[in-house]
Amino acid sequence: MDLKLKIWRQKDSRSRGRFVNYFLREIDPDCSFLEMLDILNEQLISRNEEPVVFDHECREGICGSCSIYINGRPHGPDELTTVCQLHMRKFNHGDTIVIEPWRARSFPVIRDLMVDRSSFDTLIREGGYISVNTGTAPDANTIPVNRDDAVFAMDAAACIGCGACVAACKNASAMLFVGAKISHLASLPQGRVEARKRVQDMVAMMDALGFGNCTNTGACEVECPKGIKMANIVRLNREYLKSTL
Amino acid sequence: MGKLQSRIPEGHIAEKWNRFKSTQNLVNPANKRKLDVIVVGTGLAGSSAAASLAELGFKVKSFCYQDSPRRAHSISAQGGINAAKNYQNDGDSVFRLFYDTVKGGDFRSREANVYRLAEVSNQIIDHCVAQGVPFSREYGGLLDNRSFGGALVSRTFYAKGQTGQQLLLGAYQSLSRQIKAGNVTMYPRMEMFNLVVVEGKARGIIARDVITGKLHRFSAHAVVLATGGYGNVFFLSTLSMGSNVSAAWQCYRKGALFANPCFVQIHPTCIPVHGDYQSKLTLMSESLRNDGRIWVPKKKEDAARLQQGEIKGSQIPEEDRDYYLERRYPAFGNLVPRDVASRAAKERCDAGYGVNSTGRSVFLDFRDAIDRLGKDAIEAKYGNLFQMYEKITDDNPCEEPMMIYPAIHYNMGGLWVDYELQTTIPGLFAIGEVNFSDHGANRLGASALMQGLADGYFVLPYTIQNYLAHEIRVPRFPTDTPEFDNAEEEVRMRLEKLISVGGNATVDSLHKQLGHIMWEYIGMSRNKAGLVRAAEEIKKLQEQFWSDVKIPGRVEDLNPELQKADRLADFLELGILMAKDALHREESCGGHFREEYQTEEHEALRNDRDFAYVAAWEFTGPDREPELHREPLSFEHIQLKQRDYR
Amino acid sequence: MSLAGIFLILFLLVHLTINLLVILFDDPMVYNRAAHFMGNNIVIKIFEIVLIGGLLLHVIYALILQVQNWIARPRRYSKANFSSTSFFSKFMIHTAGVILAFLVIHFSDFYFRAKFGHAAEIVSDGVVYHDFATEVIDKFKMLPFVIIYIAAFLFLGFHLIHGFQSAFKTLGIENNRYAPVIQTLSVIYTVVVVAGFTAIPLVIYFM
Known part of the structure; x- marks a missing residue:
């Protein structure tokens, strides 16, 4: 298929960016979106132009590195999919594809489609863990965990930290990311011990980092490549209120 | 022996680790x-x-080239992690896990290391549960x-199909806690380019800031390498794009020995190669072989029609299907170890029975399992894998058999380390996949996660102190010494x-x-003949690389092409060493199969x-042949025997 | 924000009940008496201040949050978000603006006049009442008033259909079991409020 790509090019966080048009011919529909960008970059390099910079790593949809806003949607048009698992058969011959980076104050652009998501790491450092030192744990089966709680925890823990929730949210809010971690840990008995402090610290940091506020639009849930549910935001709100009262 | 002091403690195998811990510095x-x-x-x-290490009180500097420590490729591991808990009451024990691992590795690993691995495996599960890793559980609330x-x-513990992810996030969270506590300084997007050796000891690294392209110097009393496997030397592999x-390799060039580089694991169930543009291969979990049956057509003309795309696999009648694993290995059937399954697939495809357009694929069929257990049961079990497969190939495995082919997956070889995980450079340690230590010539499923965490949580934090105890009088030292100057200049x-x-x-x-x-x-x-030829061809390619490679941009700037080129330069050297190692090992064992050395079957x-x-x-x-050192392996607790899965 | 919202949601029900008296009873005095009670009872008067406080809180919070949200994304996407999320959730601040404008009209029409005595009066059983009932009926005989009124309540409906269930989410009350219940309640409530309020001018206009 032949495609017209409208790609955001930006030298660094301080420069002004702009869209540049590229044309690609005879792209195999079985090729992944990132492989399509690889092909473009090979051509750019041969033409002595700067290749397009984007984050990518595992290319099997689990590391959370890839982060591209395609035709108005984070990770593109396919449901429950990261960019690396998005295939060109989801597009049509002759399509124009608009390709932008995540846009949020807390995710400044580094270059082109690559953004700085270290604010997510900062959030986890504020308490997104259970304080247990290596070697001090009791036998793994000492505390039984209700299976439904374990399943809920697992579904929340499936977050890959890609930032699509922030990118999708009209307010650039990080509530789904924080909510997923809060409710993962709060639904396990091991995580309850620190639950109060964790939610207070993480929410305070989330505000300090300049993420927007949640207005429950649900865009995050729709765009999350791992299907993390809004229920985690509700859980976060509940834990926060409980810890405040 | 000379250079290779394995430093295995004295005593019975079950007492070595305890003895070491109670007498070490x-x-x-x-x-x-x-x-x-x-x-x-x-x-x-x-x-x-x-x-x-940070929990113990050491001051740690942690580096990764990705934007966050959570992106490391361990995150992609699907299946699970082994431990000798015997929670199922089915007769498991530390010795049995040890035995299976040594045997699975085709008797090319060190007994004492593997025994220690089996011993600490249980503590890993305890610790991970305490960290909040959401392992799958039974209705009674206990671990499944x-x-x-x-x-x-x-004996495999798992968190859905995302065990690696959950274990890594557990470790990442513990790391985050120590960063917050100020005991770890984290340097993301900072790639190691050189090792600094001062008076024979590893004392620091030169790293390049991926964003600015600037070189930085870091000093320390010890350097720990945990940089994973080198499967990307094959370009297409199941490894992440950045794995290198x-x-x-820089440590190897500085004097650390590289062990068994030719031991590469090829995973039998991956989605086959489908085009020149392809950048990576995707693994389909080994667990699929529990219910899927592997086959190719019996008749060549059927295979030819499949390759032409004239018919689909489901149209071939039962009597014309060759379930070659069940035929060749009736005892283990579709569940033979990875190396055996991979070779069998290649054998059939080489003989012309491949089932996709490239002729390099076999079927993994769930038809019988669906008939037996129902579509819902199969989808509940493998739903996420089926979805992933369908996303990539546009085929539904419930209707058409999956097409799979082996792909490069893991490296048993790596930096040589002694029992204390120290390389031949004092003060340089290697843990996880980057060392060679525990898997011999073939790794069993669900053992990589076990080894990575065993090394990181429970082995290295002890053994490194045996070295560091001698360093307490060494003050923190500056990085403006000639050794750092030279190391940085080399990189530049x-x-x-x-x-x-x-x-x-x-x-x-x-x-x-x-x-x-x-x-x-x-x-x-x-x-x-092939290995000799490979070495020659790689050398030619190496010359072409250094005379014809094209890298846009500048050194002191964000430059992904430069990063890739630097890695490729090392892969080229590694490829030559792998050929040499494979050539010298005149036997077949585990992942290393020499056609000259096979049984009549x-x-x-x-x-x-x-x-x-x-x-x-x-x-x-640079232009001299590497020197071979041999560390003899003695098996005192397990009898050496030929593996037989028939 | 959500607490003030839920408070206003409750108030709307009370308000609706009283308004419906106009069309439910032929005798305009039922409505006038109710309005009189609301206007003179000391408890209600205190409540009135709380109500205005609640409204102000809701508005001020909304403004602060909205500004923060705009700052959180300094540069917009060039291609709009296609996410198939609830449509009205994206336009809360816009519907709020319309509702606020209507409130200004509403206050100048009824509330201030009631307070500062420009309304017509009627005497019943020796007590002087404002004759709001007649005034309402007169107003709603005029088509422009009817249209403005109905339009405003449609916007209020758009606002409520998201706001109702959103408030519960923010308060952490919803979980998987209650979620469908709250969703349904949210729709029922919105339909009742919008239908109830818009029924009044329609009934009067076509009476």
Whole structure:
């Protein structure tokens, strides 16, 4: 298929960016979106132009590195999919594809489609863990965990930290990311011990980092490549209120 | 022996680790905070080691080239993690896990290391549960287990199909806690480019800031390498795009020995290659072989029609299907170990029975399992894998058999380490996949996660103190010494040299060529003529690389092409060493199959008399042949025997 | 924000009940008496201040949050978000603006006049009442008033259909079991409020 790509090019966080048009011919529909960008970059390099910079790593949809806003949607048009698992058969011959980076104050652009998501790491450092030192744990089966709680925890823990929730949210809010971690840990008995402090610290940091506020639009849930549910935001709100009262 | 002191403690195998721990040197708490440790890599081994060392009180500097420590490739592991808990009451024990691992590794690993691994496996599960890793559970609230290849017991703990992710996030969270506490300084997007050796000891690294391209110096009392595997030397593999050998390779060039480089694991169930543009291969979990049956057509004309796309697999009647694994290995059937399953698939495809357009694929069929258990049961079990498969191939495995083919997956070889995980450079430690230690010539499923975490949580934090106890009088030292100057200058010159080649070939195009050579001659099966030829072809490619590679941009800038080129330069050297190692090992064992050494039934034929040793290679200079050192392997607790899965 | 919202949601029900008296009873005095009670009872008067406080809180919070949200994304996407999320959730601030404008009209029409005595008066059983009932009926005989009134309540409906269930989410009350219940309640409530309020001018206009 032949495609017209409208790609955001930006030298660094301080420069002004702009869209540049590229044309690609005879792209195999079985090729992944990132492989399509690889092909473009090979051509750019041969033409002595700067290749397009984007984050990518595992290319099997689990590391959370890839982060591209395609035709108005984070990770593109396919449901429950990261960019690396998005295939060109989801597009049509002759399509124009608009390709932008995540846009949020807390995710400044580094270059082109690559953004700085270290604010997510900062959030986890504020308490997104259970304080247990290596070697001090009791036998793994000492505390039984209700299976439904374990399943809920697992579904929340499936977050890959890609930032699509922030990118999708009209307010650039990080509530789904924080909510997923809060409710993962709060639904396990091991995580309850620190639950109060964790939610207070993480929410305070989330505000300090300049993420927007949640207005429950649900865009995050729709765009999350791992299907993390809004229920985690509700859980976060509940834990926060409980810890405040 | 000479250079290779394995430093295995005396005593019965079950007492060695305890004996070591009770007699080793330790560092007192006040001194710990005066000692710096560099940990390179933040996968399971790196994150867990950095967190554990920091908890003990050491000052840790942690490095990863990704934007966050959570992106390390351990995150992609699907299946599970082994431990000898015996929660299923099915007769598991530390000894049995030890035995299975040594046997699965085709008797090319060190008994004492593997026994220790089996011993600490239980603590890993305890610790991870305490960290909040959401392992799958039974209705009673206790932990669930599943079975995996190469074992007669169910000892694999798992978190859906995302065990690696959950374990890594556990370690990442512990690491985050220590960063917050100020005991770890985290350097993301900072890639190690050189090791600094001062008076024979590893004392620091030179790293390049991926964003600015500037070089930075870091000093420490010890350096820990946890940089993973080198499978990307094959270009196409199940590894992540950035996985590379460069950090380990620089250490090799600085004097650390590289052991068994030719031991590469090829995973039998991956989605086959489908085009030239392809950048990576995707694994389909080994667990699929529990219910899927592997077959190719009996008749060549059926295969030809499949390759032409004239018919679909489901149209071929039962009597015309060749379930070749069940035919050849009636006892283990579709659940033979990875190396055996991979070779059998290649054998059928080489004979012309491949089922996709490239002729390099076999079927993995769930038809019978769906008939037996129902579609819902199968979808509940493998739903996420089926979705992933459908996303990539646009085929529904419930209707059409999956097409799979083996792909490069894991490296058993790596930096040589002694029992204390120290390389031949004092003060340089290697943990996780980057070392060679525990899997011999073939790794069993669900053992990589176990080894990475065992090294990081429970082994290195002890053994490194045996070294650091002698360093307590060494104050923190500056980085403006001649050794750091030289190490940085080496990197700068190399990068300048790379960018100034100014040729016409893109890095990826050269890397693909290397991949073809590697896969053709040093892949699933190898022979003398092919290995000799591979080394020659790689050398030619190496010349082309250094005269014709094209890298846009500047050195001191964000430059992904430069990063890739630097890694490729090392892969080219590694490829030559792999060919050499594979050539010298005149036997077949585990993932290393030499066509000259096979039984009449085409099974691997080991030669324990001449090759029951670890082959560790020493770098002797850029244009000189590496020197081979042998560490003999003695088996006191397990009897050596030919593996037989029939 | 959500607490003030839920408070206003409750108030709307009370308000609706009283308004419906106009069309439910032929005798305009029922409505006038109710309005009189609301206007003179000391408890209600205190409540009135609380109500205005609640409204102000809701508005001020909304403004602060909205500004923060705009700052959180300094540069917009060039291609709009296609996410198939609830449509009205994206336009809360816009619907709020319309409702606020209507409130200004509403206050100047009824509330201030009631307070500062420009309304017509009627005497019943020796007590002087404002004759709001007649005034309402007169107003709603005029088509422009009817249209403005109905339009305003449609916007209020758009606002409520998201706001109702959103408030519960923010308060952490919803979980998987209650979620469908709250969703349904949210729709029922919105339909009742909008239908109830818009029924009044329609009934009067076509009476």
